[in-house]
Amino acid sequence: MSAVTKLDTFDEILALAKSTYHEIFGTDPEVACCAPGRVNLIGEHVDYNDGFVLPMALPMVTLIVAGQRKDTKASVFTHCGGCDEPKHIEFSLLDLKPGLPKWANYVKGVIHNFSEELNLVGKLPGFNAVYATNVPVGGGLSSSAAVEMATLTLMEEMSGKKLESNKKRALICQAAEHKFAGMPCGIMDQMISVAGQNDHALLLDCRSLEIFQIPFLNNSKDLVVLICNSGVRHELSQSEYPTRRKQCNEALKLMDKQSYRDAKEESLSALQSEPVLLRRARHVITETKRTQDAAEALKLQDFAKMGSLMKESHTSLRDDFEVSCRELDVLVDAAINCSGVLGSRMTGGGFGGCTVTLLQRDTVDYVIATMRTNFTKEFNKEAADRLEFYMCVPSNGARRVDL
Numbered sequence: 001m002s003a004v005t006k007l008d009t010f011d012e013i014l015a016l017a018k019s020t021y022h023e024i025f026g027t028d029p030e031v032a033c034c035a036p037g038r039v040n041l042i043g044e045h046v047d048y049n050d051g052f053v054l055p056m057a058l059p060m061v062t063l064i065v066a067g068q069r070k071d072t073k074a075s076v077f078t079h080c081g082g083c084d085e086p087k088h089i090e091f092s093l094l095d096l097k098p099g100l101p102k103w104a105n106y107v108k109g110v111i112h113n114f115s116e117e118l119n120l121v122g123k124l125p126g127f128n129a130v131y132a133t134n135v136p137v138g139g140g141l142s143s144s145a146a147v148e149m150a151t152l153t154l155m156e157e158m159s160g161k162k163l164e165s166n167k168k169r170a171l172i173c174q175a176a177e178h179k180f181a182g183m184p185c186g187i188m189d190q191m192i193s194v195a196g197q198n199d200h201a202l203l204l205d206c207r208s209l210e211i212f213q214i215p216f217l218n219n220s221k222d223l224v225v226l227i228c229n230s231g232v233r234h235e236l237s238q239s240e241y242p243t244r245r246k247q248c249n250e251a252l253k254l255m256d257k258q259s260y261r262d263a264k265e266e267s268l269s270a271l272q273s274e275p276v277l278l279r280r281a282r283h284v285i286t287e288t289k290r291t292q293d294a295a296e297a298l299k300l301q302d303f304a305k306m307g308s309l310m311k312e313s314h315t316s317l318r319d320d321f322e323v324s325c326r327e328l329d330v331l332v333d334a335a336i337n338c339s340g341v342l343g344s345r346m347t348g349g350g351f352g353g354c355t356v357t358l359l360q361r362d363t364v365d366y367v368i369a370t371m372r373t374n375f376t377k378e379f380n381k382e383a384a385d386r387l388e389f390y391m392c393v394p395s396n397g398a399r400r401v402d403l
């Protein structure tokens with residue numbers, strides 16, 4: 001089994017989208033846009049707690065090719081997969097409501113919020129579109145934020161009306177996810193999908209929504225970021241996220257603070273009779289600090305420090321925030337015991353999805369083999385064969401694409 005998983009290339013998904021468009025609509029598309037998925041290096045479950053996060057945009061994107069229609073309908077086909085719902089739907093732009101198929105809610109929600117924001121309700125031209133992606137769907141790499149941000153970019157291109165800032169763009173997409181997809185996510189995924197930059201990780205202050213581009217791996221030929229997709233998604237991943245948000249808010253109230261930014265480790269003493277809330281709040285407070293330290297470490301190119309902060313982050317997510325799972329723990333343990341690995345942790349919401357590992361380039365094959373072997377021992381060979389590995393460089397955010 002080859003070490004790194006072969007994903008479709010950008011050119012392949014563009015060609016697929018164009019040929020599908022031609023087949024369905026009988027003409028060539030007029031415009032194309034794309035937006036990336038992300039991997040979070042550190043700062044997990046703190047975006048909705050006024051913390052700092054440090055993600056990077058992936059080279060993998062969701063891409064849309066589209067053309068105008070004469071009416072006020074949207075006709076949208078998706079190759080994005082990951083579900084057994086209908087792939088082709090038509091809906092009116094005059095009456096945008098969430099419904100089925102679920103994947104279309106991201107599209108409808110963004111169009112709805114975009115037109116409200118810019119007073120374009122009822123004024124947007126109809127369009128035909130085909131979506132294609134090489135972001136692994138449902139793998140915790142923000143495939144949904146990529147769909148949202150690609151849609152928003154398309155709306156800006158097609159209407160000729162631009163939003164004032166990336167902050168506004170991210171907020172519009174986040175609101176689409178809250179109101180149309182029913183997922184009370186933070187702001188990280190949408191912000192990195194629009195503001196990602198080649199060769200940079202993005203430090204995002206989730207309270208002010210200020211961003212800081214931190215050069216990352218731009219002149220290091222030796223280090224790489226390796227993502228391992230566990231291929232599992234536990235039921236809990238949906239229900240536990242809102243529960244964590246509630247617990248964090250309850251803890252904040254008991255500590256008598258307005259914001260986690262004002263809470264310190266000493267503040268935790270107010271939670272002594274609430275052990276679960278204490279653990280949740282301790283994760284948030286320590287993870288926010290670790291993320292600021294990690295950004296400093298990256299600036300100084302102190303990758304050993306960055307790696308050890310990643311390991312601490314995983315321990316905190318596993319023991320205090322309790323959003324890891326056996327599969328992720330086995331993968332992280334396997335990685336961090338290999339020489340050449342600086343750090344490894346679960347990434348994203350948890351309960352499955354991916355791990356992210358910072359390691360020496362020349363040890364990649366060995367580390368992948370070790371992760372597979374340990375996974376086979378703990379689970380079975382079939383599960384280990386389903387693991388996917390992607391090596392990624394920090395990439396650009398949402399953009400128009402030449403056809």
Ligand code: GLA
Nearest residue numbers: 044045185186187188348349
């Ligand atoms: C999901 C959410 C993000 C963030 C992460 C956890 O990816 O969409 O907003 O909360 O989980 O860090």
